[in-house]
Amino acid sequence: MARIYVDKYTGKLERTDLYLVTLTLKNGDVHSNLEPRMLFPFTNHSMYIALLNKEEKEIAFVRDLAELDEASANAIEECFREYYMIPKITRVISCEDKFGNLKWTVETDRGEITFQIKNRHNDIKHLWGTPRVIVRDSNDNRYEIPNYKELDARSARLLFSYL
Structure with missing residues (x-):
C-alpha cells in the first residue's frame, strides 16, 4: 500500500479517544483507531507526524499540521497533549545515589514526585x-526542565552534578 499523505485536500481527522483519531479520506475510505506520533518529539511538534494502527504500522502521514483543516489539526494537538504529557520540573528537592541508581525528588507543574x-x-x-x-525515570516516564537557567541555585547544582 502506498503512503497516504494527509492534508486539507485529501482527508479529515477526528479525535475518537484519548489519543486516537479516525481518518476519513476524500475518496470515502475510513481508517479508525489511528495513533498520531511525532517523528521528532523534542525538536518539531507540528511537522512529520505518522498515523499508526494497532499493530504500529504506518497508515498515513502528515507533513505539517498547518496543511490540515483547523478541526483536524486540533484533533491531533489534543491527542498530543495527552500522549506527550511531560511534567515540567521546576525545582530539584533532593538527589540520592545508591549503588549507581539515582533517587530524585522534584517539584513539577503537576506536584511533587519521587522517581528513580x-x-x-x-x-x-x-x-x-x-x-x-x-x-x-526507570519506568520510562519523561520529565522536562524547559530552561535549566531558570532553576534556583541549589536545584541547578544538584542537576549539574549528574549532567
Whole structure:
C-alpha cells in the first residue's frame, strides 16, 4: 500500500479517544483507531507526524499540521497533549545515589514526585544548543526542565552534578 499523505485536500481527522483519531479520506475510505506520533518529539511538534494502527504500522502521514483543516489539526494537538504529557520540573528537592541508581525528588507543574533513574548517562539529556533537559525515570516516564537557567541555585547544582 502506498503512503497516504494527509492534508486539507485529501482527508479529515477526528479525535475518537484519548489519543486516537479516525481518518476519513476524500475518496470515502475510513481508517479508525489511528495513533498520531511525532517523528521528532523534542525538536518539531507540528511537522512529520505518522498515523499508526494497532499493530504500529504506518497508515498515513502528515507533513505539517498547518496543511490540515483547523478541526483536524486540533484533533491531533489534543491527542498530543495527552500522549506527550511531560511534567515540567521546576525545582530539584533532593538527589540520592545508591549503588549507581539515582533517587530524585522534584517539584513539577503537576506536584511533587519521587522517581528513580537507572542510567544517569542515558537518562539525563541536555539538548545541546538549548537550555532544555529531558529526564527519563526507570519506568520510562519523561520529565522536562524547559530552561535549566531558570532553576534556583541549589536545584541547578544538584542537576549539574549528574549532567
